[in-house]
Amino acid sequence: MDDALIRFERPAEGVARLVLNRGPARNAQSVDLLYALDDAFHDALRDDNVRAIILSGDGPDFSAGHDLRKLLTDEPVARFEARGGGAGYGQPGGHAYMAREREMFFDLTRRWRNLAKPTIAQVHGNCIAAGLILAWACDLIVAADNAVFSDPTVAMGVCGVEWFAHPWELGSRKAKELLFTGSSWTAAEAKSFGMVNQVVPPEELADFTLSMASRIAAQPVLAVKLAKEAINGAVDLQGQRAALDMAFSVHQLCHYHNREQFGFEGNPAGMPGLMQKKP
Numbered sequence: 001m002d003d004a005l006i007r008f009e010r011p012a013e014g015v016a017r018l019v020l021n022r023g024p025a026r027n028a029q030s031v032d033l034l035y036a037l038d039d040a041f042h043d044a045l046r047d048d049n050v051r052a053i054i055l056s057g058d059g060p061d062f063s064a065g066h067d068l069r070k071l072l073t074d075e076p077v078a079r080f081e082a083r084g085g086g087a088g089y090g091q092p093g094g095h096a097y098m099a100r101e102r103e104m105f106f107d108l109t110r111r112w113r114n115l116a117k118p119t120i121a122q123v124h125g126n127c128i129a130a131g132l133i134l135a136w137a138c139d140l141i142v143a144a145d146n147a148v149f150s151d152p153t154v155a156m157g158v159c160g161v162e163w164f165a166h167p168w169e170l171g172s173r174k175a176k177e178l179l180f181t182g183s184s185w186t187a188a189e190a191k192s193f194g195m196v197n198q199v200v201p202p203e204e205l206a207d208f209t210l211s212m213a214s215r216i217a218a219q220p221v222l223a224v225k226l227a228k229e230a231i232n233g234a235v236d237l238q239g240q241r242a243a244l245d246m247a248f249s250v251h252q253l254c255h256y257h258n259r260e261q262f263g264f265e266g267n268p269a270g271m272p273g274l275m276q277k278k279p
Helices: 031-046 068-073 094-113 130-137 152-156 166-170 172-181 187-193 202-217 221-237 240-262
Strands: 006-012 015-020 052-057 119-123 126-128 140-144 148-150 198-200
Touching: 006 031, 006 202, 015 031, 015 202, 031 094, 052 202, 094 130, 094 240, 119 130, 119 202, 126 130, 130 148, 140 187, 140 202, 148 187, 152 172, 166 172, 166 240, 187 198, 198 202, 221 240
Parallel strands: 015 052, 052 119, 119 140, 126 148, 140 198
Antiparallel strands: 006 015
C-alpha cells in the first residue's frame, strides 16, 4: 500500500525491493518503521521466489537516521514483542533503556546482516547516523554520486551509532577523523574506503542496482548463501562480532553519562536540543 511504512516491490524475477516509505520525514527511523522493515525482511526471506533483496528509500534521502522525536514518545513495549534473545523492556531505569536499544538498533541489525539471502543497499541523498546502520547491514552498497554519509553523534555526546562498524567500514584512522570532527564523506570517498561497491549517477541508480540484483539472483541459491555465510564468518573471526558487542556497551555508557549530566530521559542519542539541563 502507498501508505505502508515499507513498500514491498518485485521489480524483476527473483528480486524484492524494500523501500523505506517515509519520504517526507527523510526516512527517519521510528519504532514502527524498524519493526515494519524487520517484517519485510522476514517476508522476503521466507519467499523462495526471492533470491536477492534491495533496500532503498523514497524521497530525497536514503535515511536521516533515528527519528528522535518519535523515539522519545513511542513505547514499543505495548505494541511489539521482543524479537531477539533479550528481555527487560518493562524493567526500571537503565535496564529497560538498554534492552530497548539493543533490540531495535543492534539485534535487529545483526539479524539483517546475517540474512540467508544477499542484500544490496541502494543509497541516494543523505545517509546519516542510523542510516549508516541500514546500509552497513547490507552485503553490498551501490550509491548515487550525490550520496553523502555522516555520523555526527560524537557532537551529541555519544561515541557513534549503536552498530559501531566504523573501523571495519572506513578503516581505523579515517573512522577516528570522521567521528572526531563530525565530517561527512561523499560516495566517491566511501568507495575509496571500500565501504561502497559502486557509484553511479542518480538517474542510473535504480536500474544499475536492479541489474546487479538480477545477476546475483541468477546464481545458484545455495552457493550464494554459503559464500555470504563464509565471508561474514571470516569477518566475525577477525573480531568484528566481539568489537560490536563491546562498542554497544560503551555507547550505553555515553547515554548514562548524558542522563546524569543533563538530566534527560529517553533520548536515544543525547541530542543537546532535546536535553533539559539539571537545575
